[in-house]
Amino acid sequence: MQIWVDADACPRVIKDILFRVAEKRRIPLILVANQALRVPPSKYIRCIQVGAGFDVADGRIVAELRPGDLVVTADIPLAAAVLDKGGHALDPRGALMTTDTIGERLMMRNVLDELRGCGIETGGPPPLSPSDRQAFANRLDAFLTRHTPLPPISPP
Numbered sequence: 001m002q003i004w005v006d007a008d009a010c011p012r013v014i015k016d017i018l019f020r021v022a023e024k025r026r027i028p029l030i031l032v033a034n035q036a037l038r039v040p041p042s043k044y045i046r047c048i049q050v051g052a053g054f055d056v057a058d059g060r061i062v063a064e065l066r067p068g069d070l071v072v073t074a075d076i077p078l079a080a081a082v083l084d085k086g087g088h089a090l091d092p093r094g095a096l097m098t099t100d101t102i103g104e105r106l107m108m109r110n111v112l113d114e115l116r117g118c119g120i121e122t123g124g125p126p127p128l129s130p131s132d133r134q135a136f137a138n139r140l141d142a143f144l145t146r147h148t149p150l151p152p153i154s155p156p
Contacts, residue, residue, distance in 0.1 A: 001148055004061045004087075006073035007031035007047070011128050014092045017137050018072065019045060025144060030064075032057045070143065074125075076105045088143065092128065094135030096143065 005018060015031070022029035022044040031037055032048045034057055039045050050056045058078040061071060067086030073079055079089035079097045089097040097105065 002028040002030060002066070002069045004065060004069060004071045005029065005031040006057060006061060006071065006075055006078060007033040007037055008035065008057060009074060010072060011092055013128065013133055014072065014136055015039075017133070017140065021140060021144065025148060027144070027148060032060050068147070070147075076102070079105070088147075090136070090139060090143065092136055093125075093132045094137075094139040096139055 003018060003022065005015065007015065010031075018029055019040055019042070021027065023042055026044060029045045030048060031039065031045070032050060034050055034052050036049055037047045039047055048060060050060050055078075058075060058081070061073075061078065062081045062085060065071065065082060065085050065087050068088070069082075070088045070090060071078070071082045072090050072092065073082075074091045074093075076097075079091070080102050082089045083097065083099050083102055089102075091097065
């Protein structure tokens, strides 16, 4: 299993949590973005920089995703594509998207897009709060506990 990150819009604090988890659990973490990213040196963490353009990073994630992989994203259409391919999708606020919930999320996203298209200001999500960060860390830990074995403890 690998963890993929839709990294252009992922908050730095969430990336920091993911960096620590990749090292601790020895899980490959791949960040995909349209721009260069700074990441800690690690054999478990790598970046893929894609060209500029609408959904280029999303397309790369979906193309390389394997069933069972986890994708961290707030992008609802990307999450739907991930679920269709047998992956898992977790948003930066700690909500695990499932085949049971993605339809409603897509519908709400489409309604908000239509409202914005009509000139109605819908606002964006509130800033990430400390409780959001904790919810993300807790949900990520619970997910990984269910789906991956812990690495062996290295002798002192």
